Amino acid sequence: MRKKNYAAVVEDRRKIFLNFKESILEMSDFNHLNKSRSSGRGPEYVWEYEYYDDEEPVSFEGLKAHRYSVVIGFWVGLAVFVIFMFFVLTLLTKTGAPHQENLEACDKHPGLTSCVVDISHDQGSGSKVCSHSLMEESHSIFRCSINEEEQCEPVAGHQGYQGRLSVRTSSDVQGEPMGLRKDREANFLQHFNIPNFVNSEHSSVLGDDDLLLCEQPIIMDSETRCNSKLDIIS
Amino acid sequence: MENITGVYANETDCREVQIPNEIFFTIAMVSLGENLLVVVAVIRNKNLHSPMYCFICSLALFNTISSLSKTWENIMLVFTNTGHLNSRGDSVLKVDDVMDSLLCMSFIGSIFSFLAIAVDRYVTIFHALRYHNIMTMKRAKAILSAIWAFCGCTGVVMVVFFHNVAIMMCFIILFVFALVLILFLYVHMFLLARHHARKIASLPGSTKHHNLRGALTLTILFGVFIACWSPFFLHLLIIMVCPQNPYCECYRSLFQIHVILLMSHAVIDPAIYAFRSAELRSTFRKMFLCSDSRLCH
Numbered sequence: 383m384r385k386k387n388y389a390a391v392v393e394d395r396r397k398i399f400l401n402f403k404e405s406i407l408e409m410s411d412f413n414h415l416n417k418s419r420s421s422g423r424g425p426e427y428v429w430e431y432e433y434y435d436d437e438e439p440v441s442f443e444g445l446k447a448h449r450y451s452v453v454i455g456f457w458v459g460l461a462v463f464v465i466f467m468f469f470v471l472t473l474l475t476k477t478g479a480p481h482q483e484n485l486e487a488c489d490k491h492p493g494l495t496s497c498v499v500d501i502s503h504d505q506g507s508g509s510k511v512c513s514h515s516l517m518e519e520s521h522s523i524f525r526c527s528i529n530e531e532e533q534c535e536p537v538a539g540h541q542g543y544q545g546r547l548s549v550r551t552s553s554d555v556q557g558e559p560m561g562l563r564k565d566r567e568a569n570f571l572q573h574f575n576i577p578n579f580v581n582s583e584h585s586s587v588l589g590d591d592d593l594l595l596c597e598q599p600i601i602m603d604s605e606t607r608c609n610s611k612l613d614i615i616s
Numbered sequence: 617m618e619n620i621t622g623v624y625a626n627e628t629d630c631r632e633v634q635i636p637n638e639i640f641f642t643i644a645m646v647s648l649g650e651n652l653l654v655v656v657a658v659i660r661n662k663n664l665h666s667p668m669y670c671f672i673c674s675l676a677l678f679n680t681i682s683s684l685s686k687t688w689e690n691i692m693l694v695f696t697n698t699g700h701l702n703s704r705g706d707s708v709l710k711v712d713d714v715m716d717s718l719l720c721m722s723f724i725g726s727i728f729s730f731l732a733i734a735v736d737r738y739v740t741i742f743h744a745l746r747y748h749n750i751m752t753m754k755r756a757k758a759i760l761s762a763i764w765a766f767c768g769c770t771g772v773v774m775v776v777f778f779h780n781v782a783i784m785m786c787f788i789i790l791f792v793f794a795l796v797l798i799l800f801l802y803v804h805m806f807l808l809a810r811h812h813a814r815k816i817a818s819l820p821g822s823t824k825h826h827n828l829r830g831a832l833t834l835t836i837l838f839g840v841f842i843a844c845w846s847p848f849f850l851h852l853l854i855i856m857v858c859p860q861n862p863y864c865e866c867y868r869s870l871f872q873i874h875v876i877l878l879m880s881h882a883v884i885d886p887a888i889y890a891f892r893s894a895e896l897r898s899t900f901r902k903m904f905l906c907s908d909s910r911l912c913h
Binding site: 445447449450451452453456460463464467468471472474 | 630806835862863864867
């Protein structure tokens with residue numbers, strides 16, 4: 383009786399995910415060998431004799447390795463894989479990404495002057511060729527915000543977009559030396575939001591989640607994407 | 617029958633590891649609460665009606681459905697154990713089938729939602745300015761409808777045709793394919809982000825620290841997904857590949873632990889995807905604290 387209750391509980395648990403066991407037993411060679419025994423029962427056999435009620439239970443005699451070796455092997459393999467992935471990712475950041483050369487080539491893109499021209503030009507230009515298309519787009523947006531804010535609104539096409547662009551208040555920077563300009567860009571980009579973001583009152587994204595701070599595209603929060611652009615777009 | 621009982625008294629057998637119903641209940645309740653919260657917050661806040669949050673909401677909905685059906689099943693199990701329900705009755709089996717198909721649907725739906733979120737993030741990164749043209753709300757809704765329809769059909773098909781090994785293989789292949797694609801998308805995004813981070817390495821602010829953080833975040837995101845999902849899928853594989861092997865038998869004895877892992881992923885999901893959003897968190901605050909309206913104004 384205890385065995386039957388146990389089997390009933392086990393049976394119910396097993397039925398959670400579609401008892402493959404019966405189907406496999408029906409198809410396996412084991413059942414072919416025991417056809418004479420099983421054929422007489424019909425469908426009743428499938429329902430009543432669940433996993434632990436097999437005619438011949440799995441034999442545990444003569445196991446060479448530990449009986450949980452598959453379990454241990456699986457979890458150890460999983461842990462190794464995850465740690466390996468972590469180290470590969472960390473190493474990649476140190477040695478550099480493969481498309482660095484492409485980026486250098488695309489850096490020589492000519493300067494862009496007007497907002498409308500920039501954006502439409504950028505959208506047409508080979509963003510597929512250069513994976514850094516974001517960089518050019520950001521340059522163009524940056525200039526838009528500095529000089530031609532109003533022109534950018536219809537181009538951007540999002541109501542919140544101009545709100546973000548208007549944060550930047552400093553003067554024209556086109557004549558500045560490279561180093562200073564980089565700093566300004568980075569500074570600007572801290573407040574920069576790409577079009578798809580939540581239009582909330584919080585203009586500052588720097589006070590975000592500590593985990594997300596300067597966290598990258600990995601966390602796709604609308605505000606933190608701004609922070610992510612800080613790193614993505616130079 | 618009694619002979620078999622004698623065999624199972626053998627100590628070297630791998631008895632199925634039983635997990636108390638209370639733990640199932642607790643995890644299901646916590647998961648249900650969290651995911652319902654996310655769904656309600658996304659629906660109530662107009663700011664969150666964007667494709668990105670639609671996908672996160674869809675993920676939360678699938679998790680909600682899986683928690684609900686697990687809870688329902690646990691309740692039925694409790695009734696069965698106390699003798700109020702005949703576990704072999706016709707109606708009980710039908711209800712069991714419905715629950716199974718809901719669970720299948722929610723699991724496949726979760727996987728597709730992860731994929732949709734990863735693709736959305738990918739488009740955000742690599743096609744930033746054209747994002748609004750590529751991922752309109754209309755397209756997002758179309759994608760979500762397709763996902764839900766596909767998952768609904770697949771859930772029903774899997775329960776009706778579970779005898780068929782090909783269907784199970786499809787399920788597993790789908791999982792592996794989704795895993796590989798998600799990994800590829802995120803690693804590509806990560807590489808681009810790191811590369812640009814190096815370009816502005818002149819900024820004070822420990823690029824190395826950020827690099828580690830990015831790698832850690834990605835590892836956590838992916839590691840949790842793999843750790844929670846792959847034991848169950850390996851279980852499915854093992855049932856098909858080596859049903860009689862004693863080592864495989866010992867792996868299968870941990871079935872309930874694998875189910876617990878699946879459910880706990882539904883608990884961890886909101887923390888990884890939804891709660892990271894400041895807007896969502898502020899919506900939660902408003903929802904809870906503003907039952908007393910003074911605090912909101």
